[in-house]
Amino acid sequence: DGDNNSADAKRGVSGLVTSPDSSEKLPKHVPYLIIGGGTAAFSAFRSIKSNDAKAKVLIVSNEYHKPYMRPPLSKELWYTPNTNEKTIKDYRFKQWAGSERSLFFEPDEFFVDPEKLEESVNGGIAVAQGFSVQKVDAQNHTVTLNDGYKITYDECLIATGCAPKNLPMFRDAAPSVREKVMVYRTPDDFDRLRRYAAEKRSITIVGNGFIGSELACSLAHYSKENDGGKIYQVFQESGNMSKVLPNYLSRWTMAKMKNQGVCVIPNASIKSATRDEESLKLELNNGMTLLSDIVVVCVGCSPNTNLASPSKLEVDRTLGGFVVNAELEARRNLYVAGDASCFYDPLLGRRRVEHHDHSVVSGKLAGENMTGAKKPYVHQSMFWSDLGPEIGYEGIGLADSSLPTVGIFALPSATDARSSTDNLTVNREEDDGSKHTIIVDEKSNSDVVTWDDDAHGEQPDYGRGVIFYLKNEKIVGVLMWNLFSRVGLARTIINQNKKYDDLNEVAKLFEIHS
Numbered sequence: 324d325g326d327n328n329s330a331d332a333k334r335g336v337s338g339l340v341t342s343p344d345s346s347e348k349l350p351k352h353v354p355y356l357i358i359g360g361g362t363a364a365f366s367a368f369r370s371i372k373s374n375d376a377k378a379k380v381l382i383v384s385n386e387y388h389k390p391y392m393r394p395p396l397s398k399e400l401w402y403t404p405n406t407n408e409k410t411i412k413d414y415r416f417k418q419w420a421g422s423e424r425s426l427f428f429e430p431d432e433f434f435v436d437p438e439k440l441e442e443s444v445n446g447g448i449a450v451a452q453g454f455s456v457q458k459v460d461a462q463n464h465t466v467t468l469n470d471g472y473k474i475t476y477d478e479c480l481i482a483t484g485c486a487p488k489n490l491p492m493f494r495d496a497a498p499s500v501r502e503k504v505m506v507y508r509t510p511d512d513f514d515r516l517r518r519y520a521a522e523k524r525s526i527t528i529v530g531n532g533f534i535g536s537e538l539a540c541s542l543a544h545y546s547k548e549n550d551g552g553k554i555y556q557v558f559q560e561s562g563n564m565s566k567v568l569p570n571y572l573s574r575w576t577m578a579k580m581k582n583q584g585v586c587v588i589p590n591a592s593i594k595s596a597t598r599d600e601e602s603l604k605l606e607l608n609n610g611m612t613l614l615s616d617i618v619v620v621c622v623g624c625s626p627n628t629n630l631a632s633p634s635k636l637e638v639d640r641t642l643g644g645f646v647v648n649a650e651l652e653a654r655r656n657l658y659v660a661g662d663a664s665c666f667y668d669p670l671l672g673r674r675r676v677e678h679h680d681h682s683v684v685s686g687k688l689a690g691e692n693m694t695g696a697k698k699p700y701v702h703q704s705m706f707w708s709d710l711g712p713e714i715g716y717e718g719i720g721l722a723d724s725s726l727p728t729v730g731i732f733a734l735p736s737a738t739d740a741r742s743s744t745d746n747l748t749v750n751r752e753e754d755d756g757s758k759h760t761i762i763v764d765e766k767s768n769s770d771v772v773t774w775d776d777d778a779h780g781e782q783p784d785y786g787r788g789v790i791f792y793l794k795n796e797k798i799v800g801v802l803m804w805n806l807f808s809r810v811g812l813a814r815t816i817i818n819q820n821k822k823y824d825d826l827n828e829v830a831k832l833f834e835i836h837s
C-alpha cells in the first residue's frame with residue numbers, strides 16, 4: 324500500500340492496510356456517503372462540492388488507493404519510458420497532448436482524514452480505504468460495513484463499478500496454473516504485468532474487447548522498445564473489437580494490430596493450460612500450442628451488485644447493474660452512478676454503460692441530484708479508444724455492431740471532398756445477420772468495387788471515417804474513426820432522433836477529408 328504506511332495501521336489477512344486502522348474511527352453519521360472510490364464517486368464529490376461548498380463527503384472504498392482513473396492503465400502508462408524502478412511513482416504518465424499527470428485525481432494532501440471529517444469547518448472529502456459496504460438500509464438511511472459497523476447518511480451514492488470476469492477453465496485450474504493467470508483492472512495489475520514485460524516474458528491476452536485490444540497494442544509497443552517477449556492475443560471472434568466494429572473494420576483493425584507486432588490468433592480459444600517449471604503450455608482448439616509466462620484474461624466484467632440482495636435493491640436481469648430511474652435514483656436519497664448503474668436514458672431506453680466519460684457524467688448528475696437538482700440523464704456520454712499510433716476513435720450512443728451500420732470513409736491522404744457520385748458503395752450482410760453499408764468517399768478506390776476481404780483480397784483503406792449505427796432507421800450511435808473533436812456534432816445528431824434520407828449528406832458535416 325503506497326498510501327498509508329503508518330506503523331499502527333491494521334493489516335488485514337491479505338497484508339494490505341486499511342485506513343483508518345479501525346472502522347470505529349469512522350464518523351457515525353455523514354451528510355454525503357459514497358460507496359466505492361472510483362471515477363463516478365470522485366466526479367460525484369466534485370459536483371456535490373460545487374453545489375454545497377462546505378459539504379462533508381465520506382467515500383467508503385474497498386481498494387487500498389485513493390480515487391484514480393483507469394484508462395491510462397491499458398494505454399499511456401505503457402508508453403512511459405522504462406526505468407529500472409519497480410513501480411512508476413504516482414503512476415505518472417504523459418498524456419497524448421504532451422502534458423504529464425498522475426493516475427490519481429488528487430494528491431493525498433487533498434483528502435481530509437476520515438477521523439477529522441466531522442469537525443472539518445470547510446468540509447471536504449475523506450476516504451475510508453480498505454472497507455467494504457455490505458448493505459444499505461434505504462428506509463433508515465444506514466449502511467453497514469463488512470465488520471458490522473454502521474454509518475447513517477442524508478444522501479447516499481452507490482458507485483461500486485465492475486469486477487473483471489475470469490474463465491471457468493482458469494478459475495477451476497490447479498494453483499500452479501492459476502498463479503500464471505491474471506485479470507486486469509487496477510494499478511496493482513499494471514505493476515504485476517509490467518514486471519513480466521520488463522523481464523521480457525511472453526504474454527498471452529485472451530479477449531478481443533477494449534482491454535484485450537488496447538493492452539495488446541501497448542504491450543507490443545513496449546516489447547518493441549525494450550527488445551521484449553512475444554505478445555499473443557487469442558480470441559474466438561474473427562477480428563478485434565467485434566462487439567463495436569462492423570466485421571469488415573474489425574478485420575482491418577486486426578491486420579493493423581498484426582503490423583504493430585501483436586501476434587493475433589482469431590477464431591480460437593484455449594482448450595487446456597498446463598504448467599512446467601517456468602511457463603504455461605496453452606493448447607488451442609485450432610491445434611496450436613503457445614508457451615507463455617502469463618495469461619491476461621480480458622473477457623469483460625460484471626457490475627458489483629453484491630449488496631443488492633441484502634439491501635433489497637433491484638438488479639436488471641438482462642443488463643446487470645442496479646436499476647435506477649432517469650434521475651439515477653434506486654430509492655429516495657439513494658443513487659447509483661457509473662458502471663454499476665442500469666439507468667433509464669429518456670432517448671435511447673434502459674442502458675448500462677462501462678466507460679470513463681459515463682462514470683464522470685453520471686457521477687456528476689448524481690452529485691447534483693444529491694444536492695437537490697432533480698435532473699434527468701440527458702447528456703449523452705462518449706467513449707474513446709486508442710489502438711497504437713494508427714488507430715484512435717471516439718463514439719457516442721449505441722455503438723453496437725449487431726445494429727445495421729453505414730460507414731463513410733476517406734483515404735488519409737485525400738484532401739478534397741468529392742461529390743457523392745464519386746463514392747463506392749458496398750452492402751454486406753454478416754453471418755450474424757447484421758447489415759453494413761460501406762461507402763468509400765474517394766475516387767482512387769473505384770478499382771476495388773469487387774473486393775472480398777473474406778478471401779483476403781484487396782481492401783479499401785479505412786483510415787478515417789464516420790460510422791452511423793441505426794435503429795428503426797434513426798441514428799442511435801456514431802463512431803468517429805481517426806476523426807477527433809466531432810463528438811458535439813455527433814451528440815446533436817443523435818439528439819435530433821430523426822430519419823435521414825441521405826447519410827452521405829450527414830457524413831459531410833463530419834468533414835472526413837479534413
Ligand code: FAD
Nearest residue numbers: 359361362363385393394456483484661662677678679682
Ligand atoms: P470503478 O472505477 O470500478 O470504481 C468502483 C470502486 O468501487 C472500486 O474501487 C471498487 O473496488 C469499489 N467497490 C466495489 N464494491 C464495493 C463495496 N461493496 N464497498 C466499497 N467499495 C466497493 N473507459 C473509457 O471510456 N475509455 C478508456 O480508455 C478506458 N480505459 C480503461 C482501461 C482499463 C484498464 C479499465 C479497467 C477500464 C477502462 N475504461 C475506459 C472503463 C472505465 O475505467 C470505467 O468505466 C470506470 O472506471 C467506471 O467507473 P466507476 O466509478 O463506475 O467504477
Ligand code: NAD
Nearest residue numbers: 530531532533534535558621622623624677678706707708
Ligand atoms: P469487453 O466487453 O470490451 O470485451 C469482452 C471480450 O471478452 C469479448 O469481446 C470477447 O472477446 C471476450 N469474451 C467474453 N466472454 C468470453 C468467453 N466466455 N470466452 C472467451 N472470450 C470471451 O471487456 P474488456 O475488454 O474485458 O473490458 C472490461 C471493461 O472495461 C469493459 O467494460 C470495457 O468497456 C471497459 N474498458 C473500456 C475501454 C475504453 O472505453 N476505451 C478501455 C478498456 C476497458
